[in-house]
Every structure is written in C-alpha cells, then in structure tokens.
Amino acid sequence: MPSPTPSLKGKTCLITGATSGIGFIAARELARAGARLLLVGRSARTADDAARRIREEVAGADVGPLHADLSSQAEIRKLADEVRNRTDRLDVLVNNAGGIFLDRTESVDGIETTFAVNHLAPFLLTHLLLPLLEAAPSARVVTVASGAHRGVAMTFDDLEGRTRYSGWRAYQRSKLANILFTRELARRLKGSSITANSLHPGYVNTQIFRDATWKGRVMRALAGLFAITPEKGAETTIHLASSPEVEGVSGEYFIASRAVGSSLASQDEAAARRLWDVSAEMTGVERSVD
Template sequence: MQGIRNLFRSAWSSAERLEDKTVVITGANTGIGKETAIDLAKRGAKIIMACRDMERGEAAKKEVIESSGSENVLCMKLDLADSKSIREFAEAINKDEPKLNILVNNAGVMVCPYGKTADGFEMQIGVNHFGHFLLTHLLIDLIKRSAPARIITVSSIAHSWSSMNLEDINSEKSYDKKRAYSQSKLANVLFTRSLAKRLEGTGVTTYSLHPGVVQTDLWRHLNAPTRAIMKMVSPFTKTSSQGAQTSIYCAVEPSLDKESGGYYSDCAPAKCSAAGKDDVVAQKLWDMSCQMLSLSNLDLE
C-alpha cells in the first residue's frame, strides 16, 4: 500500500545547499551511488567517492565532475570485502579530512554465488553489513565532531523477505543466495536502529532506505529466467537517477534533522518489517558484529 500511495505523491525536490560539507559515498562509481555523488556535488559538497576498482572509479569521477560542474570530487580506494582496505581508507580520511558530515553506505553485492571476503565472511553479509559496520565504527568520532551529521545506509525492501540467522550468519551450513541477500539488507535496517540509539543526543542521525527496483549492475548475478522477468517489468522500474532520490532525500531533507533510526522509501517514511524493528535481535547482531570484527564493544558514547 505504501508504494501505491507514494506513486501519487508529487516528486520530492529540494534546493538545499551543502557548501562546506564533506560527503563519503561507498560504491560511488556506478548506479545510484554515482547519481547520489552527482546530486550532492551540484549542491556544493566535497565528495569522496569510495570505490573498489580505481580505474572505474576515476572514470566515474570525471563523469561526476562533468555532470555536476564541481571540481571538488575525490576518488579513493575502498574494498568493503577486506577489513585491511577499510582500515586504510578510514585512517586516510581521519588524517586528511577535518570533517565528515554525510556518510552514505551505498555499496552492495546482490544474489552472488557463494564466496567469502578476505576476513572469511559470506560475501553478501560481509560487504553489505560487516564492511559498512566497520567503516562507520572507524569514522564515527570524526562524524560526531562534524555534527550535525548523517549516516545513510542503503537497504532494500528485500529486508522483509528474511530473518537474521545469527547461528549461521555466514551461511556455512546452507546457502541460499536470495536469503543471504535479504538477511544482509535486514542487517542494514537493524544496524541503523542500533546506531540511532547509541548516537542519541550527539547531533548525528541515521537512516536506512529502499531505493526502489532500480536497473543497476547488481542484476548481473541474477539467473536467466529472473533476468528475463526483470526485463519485462523494466518499464516499471527506476533509473539510477530515480533510485538515488531517497538516498539524497535522507542526506539533505531538513525535516529529517530530528528523525533518526527510521526506514524510508520514495522520499518518505516507510514501514519496515517486524523483524526490522526487533531490538533484541538488533542488539545481538551489534554484539556479534563487534566480536567478529574484533572491535571493543563501545556504545559509541
């Protein structure tokens, strides 16, 4: 129903400016990440595109500069499937950047064949959740010093198709790629809720979102029948630019200043699944994430 209602809403737009703001966007070399970079660069922000493939990243950086008319765009190496790369990236940001006002945890992998990250995590939970969990943790002090600041994590409606399997988080006993994807997107929603609680009163707010069904590179791992179906429904899907709108909304909409921990779709608050509101599971996931990433379980106070 929410989706149908939102079809009849007028398109969101905002003239909000971001001069003197610094933004980090993961996976910014393609799809909605790149479109988010273009939009926020047009608003005057300094954009740091965090990309795994530097060759593609540099090509995308040129595109962002050309499309936005802003030269204030950097491309930096970040592989979310490798904690060493995440630590190096965060160290460079903490050293070189006096502030970080907006972090967009956008990168993701979707329904890929079974594989593991450099740290031994199943690839989808590893990149989509653990990678962004670690990155956020390492940047949080800088973000807090830059308040008011926002942390946006791109989830998906797929979060509602699954529950967290904390006993087999890495799908070692059995692997269903759709279920693993769904679990990683649910982890994004729970992480956002947990983060909001821990950041209360700091001036840092958090948001998770469903970008819509977007035509992106993420479709590359879909099997042939599913791809054929997606092709048939493609007239009803969103372009990358349309898909980026809710990320942009969560990054700049002034009315969200006092909101934190919520889930959004079509540039409006949306209902997440019951599993996405389970604070007991959210706490267990937080504790497990800290343990698996060898982080002291700070409450970020």
C-alpha cells in the same frame, strides 16, 4: 520532478559504491548541491572515472576519488585512514555499496561475501569514521537497505549460510541487518549530533547483480524489464543526505522520501543488540557507542 537538492556548500559527504547506479547519481547530485565529495569505488580506475564524469557534468565539483574492496576489512581500515588524511570532519556518510552473490563465496577474511560486503562493511566503516562524524556540527549516516528485508529473520545460528545457502535469502538477511544496525546505531547515538536512517530505494536497474553466471544474467535481464531508473532510485538517498525535513530524525526507515514501517523482525531490539555484538566481534571493533 524532484525538488532541487538543498545547498550542501561547506559540507563533506562520503558515498560508497559511487561509481555506478544510484550511488553515482546521488554523488553527482550532492556535488551539484555544493558538497565536497569523497567518492568510493572498488578500484582506482572506476573511482577516478566516476570522479571525472561528475566534474564534466558539474562545473566546479570538488570530488575526491577513493577506492577499496569492501569485502576486505584491511582495505576498509585503509580507506578510513585515507579519509582521515583528507578531512577533519564528515557531515554525511552514505553506506550505499552492496551486491547480490547468488553462489556462496567467502571474502579474504573467510566471511560469506554477502554478509561481509552488505553488512559488516558499513558496520565497520561507520565505526571507524565516527570521530569525523562527531566533529561535524550535525552529521548523518544513511544506509541503503531494501524492501527485500521483509519475510526473513536473522539466523544467528548460521549467519554466513555455512549449512544451507540461498543467494537471495542471504541478500534479504543482509538488508535486514542494515536496518537492525541503523536502529541500534541510532539508539546508541541518541542525544548526540549524529542521526542514522536507512532506506529502500525501490527496485532499481543497477549493477547490483554482480554474479557472472547464467543466474546473474537472468536477474540483470529481469531488472532491465521491471526496474525503475537509478535517477528515481537515488531520490530517497539524496533526500536523507540533504533535506532539512529530516534534521534530527533518526532510526527510521524510508521509502520514497517518507518514513514508513519496516518488518517486525527489523524492529526486534534484542536482535539488533545481538547483531551489534556479533558484528563487533567479527570486525574487531574496539570503540563502543553505548
């Protein structure tokens, strides 16, 4: 059994993708630890339902539901505005939302959906919420990556798979991008009160396979056979969000609540800086943390 979550009383935590799977479990446990929770779902209905379920399971839980389609940069900006209206500081930001899109589609912004949701969304949201993170005595940015990042490199000449697309490869590169972003964010925030770490939750039985085609159904069926439970998969997210053991630790990649080595491609500092610059251009980010 995992150790009890350290007290988060008086702290405000925001979690994206918190209506199901490891996001919901992490949200529930952080609320149980006393955190004031801002819970983000793709729709008002799913966010409200998740908040209701947490309140039913955790007596006295302080849960504020929010919703945004994270494939839309306009909705991400609207979400950040709503967060700023609800709190003057943020102690923990968990970038958990993500998906696997087996066929190539584009977001409302004309960006390949996997790259838009899995990488650009946390990149943009983190930037927009930096003033709130800076207002906390110490803050943590936790980004859910994946062991699937191994075996690929960033293809800067075709980041969106316009000339050649594989849903699985796109997912792998988006998870590599999560780690590169985390490392570069940690480098740029060195000496500040904010830390940034990424993690592999394990192969978890969740709703990450959003694809409604036969390929998506096959992937979900396989997940049901071989994956670990969301409760087990959420443990490292909870650890990074709450444990005093990782206070001051930044730029690391965790599996099973331990810092481990990630792929060589994910440690490429030049690639991390280049990805940062490309992402800033694609999101119109004006604020620079350098």
